[in-house]
Amino acid sequence: MNHPAQQASTATRPGGRRPRVAVLVYNDCHADTRVLKSAATLAHAGADVRIFAVARPAAGYPVGVQRLDSGVVLERLPLFELARALEPAARVYRVLAGRGAPAAVGVTEDPLRDATGGPADRQAAQVGPPARPAAPASLRTPTLADRVLRSRVAKVLLKPLGAVILHSYWRHARKAVTRWGPDIVHANDGNTLQPAMALGRTLGVPYVYDSHELWTQRNVAGPRPLATVVERRIETRGIRRADAVVTVSPSIARYLQDTYGLAETPTLVRNVPPAAQATSDPADGRLRALAGLAPHHKVIAYGGRITTNRGLEETIAALAALDDDVHLVVLGYGAPAYLAALEAHATGLGVRDRMHLVGKVPSAEVSAALADADASVVFVRPTCLSYLWSLPNKLFESIHGGLPVVAADLPDTRRIVEEHGVGEVFSSDDPQEMARTIARVVAHPERYRAAARLAAGELTWEREAERLLDVYRSALGPAWHGALDPLLDREDAA
Numbered sequence: 001m002n003h004p005a006q007q008a009s010t011a012t013r014p015g016g017r018r019p020r021v022a023v024l025v026y027n028d029c030h031a032d033t034r035v036l037k038s039a040a041t042l043a044h045a046g047a048d049v050r051i052f053a054v055a056r057p058a059a060g061y062p063v064g065v066q067r068l069d070s071g072v073v074l075e076r077l078p079l080f081e082l083a084r085a086l087e088p089a090a091r092v093y094r095v096l097a098g099r100g101a102p103a104a105v106g107v108t109e110d111p112l113r114d115a116t117g118g119p120a121d122r123q124a125a126q127v128g129p130p131a132r133p134a135a136p137a138s139l140r141t142p143t144l145a146d147r148v149l150r151s152r153v154a155k156v157l158l159k160p161l162g163a164v165i166l167h168s169y170w171r172h173a174r175k176a177v178t179r180w181g182p183d184i185v186h187a188n189d190g191n192t193l194q195p196a197m198a199l200g201r202t203l204g205v206p207y208v209y210d211s212h213e214l215w216t217q218r219n220v221a222g223p224r225p226l227a228t229v230v231e232r233r234i235e236t237r238g239i240r241r242a243d244a245v246v247t248v249s250p251s252i253a254r255y256l257q258d259t260y261g262l263a264e265t266p267t268l269v270r271n272v273p274p275a276a277q278a279t280s281d282p283a284d285g286r287l288r289a290l291a292g293l294a295p296h297h298k299v300i301a302y303g304g305r306i307t308t309n310r311g312l313e314e315t316i317a318a319l320a321a322l323d324d325d326v327h328l329v330v331l332g333y334g335a336p337a338y339l340a341a342l343e344a345h346a347t348g349l350g351v352r353d354r355m356h357l358v359g360k361v362p363s364a365e366v367s368a369a370l371a372d373a374d375a376s377v378v379f380v381r382p383t384c385l386s387y388l389w390s391l392p393n394k395l396f397e398s399i400h401g402g403l404p405v406v407a408a409d410l411p412d413t414r415r416i417v418e419e420h421g422v423g424e425v426f427s428s429d430d431p432q433e434m435a436r437t438i439a440r441v442v443a444h445p446e447r448y449r450a451a452a453r454l455a456a457g458e459l460t461w462e463r464e465a466e467r468l469l470d471v472y473r474s475a476l477g478p479a480w481h482g483a484l485d486p487l488l489d490r491e492d493a494a
Helices: 004-008 033-045 082-096 144-150 152-157 161-180 190-203 225-241 250-260 287-291 312-320 336-348 363-370 393-400 411-420 431-443 446-458 461-476 487-493
Strands: 020-024 048-054 064-067 073-077 184-188 207-211 244-247 298-303 326-331 355-357 375-378 405-408 423-426
Touching: 020 033, 020 161, 020 190, 033 048, 033 184, 033 461, 048 161, 073 161, 161 190, 184 190, 184 461, 190 207, 190 225, 207 225, 207 461, 225 250, 244 250, 244 461, 250 411, 287 298, 287 326, 287 363, 298 312, 298 363, 298 393, 298 431, 312 326, 312 336, 312 431, 326 363, 336 355, 363 393, 375 393, 375 431, 393 405, 393 411, 393 446, 405 411, 405 431, 411 423, 411 446, 423 431
Parallel strands: 020 048, 020 184, 048 073, 184 207, 207 244, 298 326, 298 375, 326 355, 375 405, 405 423
Antiparallel strands: 064 073
16 A cells, blocks of 8 residues: 655654554553553564553543553543433433432443453443532432433443444544654554544555454354444455554464455464563462462363353363362453352352352463463354454463463364464363363373473564564555664564
């Protein structure tokens, strides 16, 4: 894709200026490891990087700008807020009804619960200065806006709200990025392609599309025929106009090329841990301490988000078929309702005392925390093409933890497990086969541990990052020749 405006302005650029990379992401970015690692890589190589993310004040991520330890600047942008929009209508209604001024409006739901991948956060923010300290949400008299937001009708009427909120991010992102004046834009996932295209056109700069998953074939709740059509049209235009495309697995790369008729296969940049985390010693592990288990217990680890379609129900069923000294330790975050359902499932199968929910640790500490397990379960239920062709973070985190891997038989996962000899795979729909596979692996884990230690030295973010930097060197063009240093050379020099 040619950018005459960019080429024409080359001579007026200040000498020695670092290339500016604007990174678009539709979440608060506090725990988006791929976005944070990519941004840090570009900054380390010599770019000025600014992430334009989403503010979630009630979750502790307000509107504003902060500089991260990596040198990357993170700017969180405001979004459309439904309660604020409803307040004027509520005020008019009360005046017309002769009820006087309304009380402060309580915001009851996080409108980004689907976009960020996290559960709904209950909030108690207020609009306008209250006359006295607000009562707890459970005791406060609901306002009109509260009742509207909580009504059953709202579940139908507010379905378009997600599109309104997303559009507000696009609008704020275009304005903020334009003010900053980037030399290239990085669009993370299909929900940032629209502003990336607009910025590329109006500013005359290239953009990179980073497909973290198979966007139009991802797992979504309920039927959404209109949204599916719109998303497909945006991705069709956006991916074909992009100066470069990167993605997370070989199968997704092939699908994108075949589906959209791309001249080149998207560049593979897998989401693996950095070399600093390779490999953890079992003595560094924390699972046994967190779960209160003794050295003689066999520990099967699950690390990652605790939610549906992660095979936890099947893993608990497999646990019931294993010896009584085998325990499942689950490391990660999950919604309370889902955790309760897992506990009930384990109770029903008679293994509640052998399933341990131990909470989460920072992403940089996951591999080390897992290290004293006897094996790690890597299970994504293939309910959509994006899941079928995924390369889960937990696969690489387990390898960096030096653990034998017991993985569901999905194409890209199988390729890693077999190529590096780090474990065995099982049929994703058969808990009994899963139990037999776990038993074989934990009975003789030594060769798998040795293979994992070797693989961890090869499967590092630094190696993946070199491909990302090559993409940027090509997309930026000759005007920025030599602007981005090789990352591995810097590491070797250090």
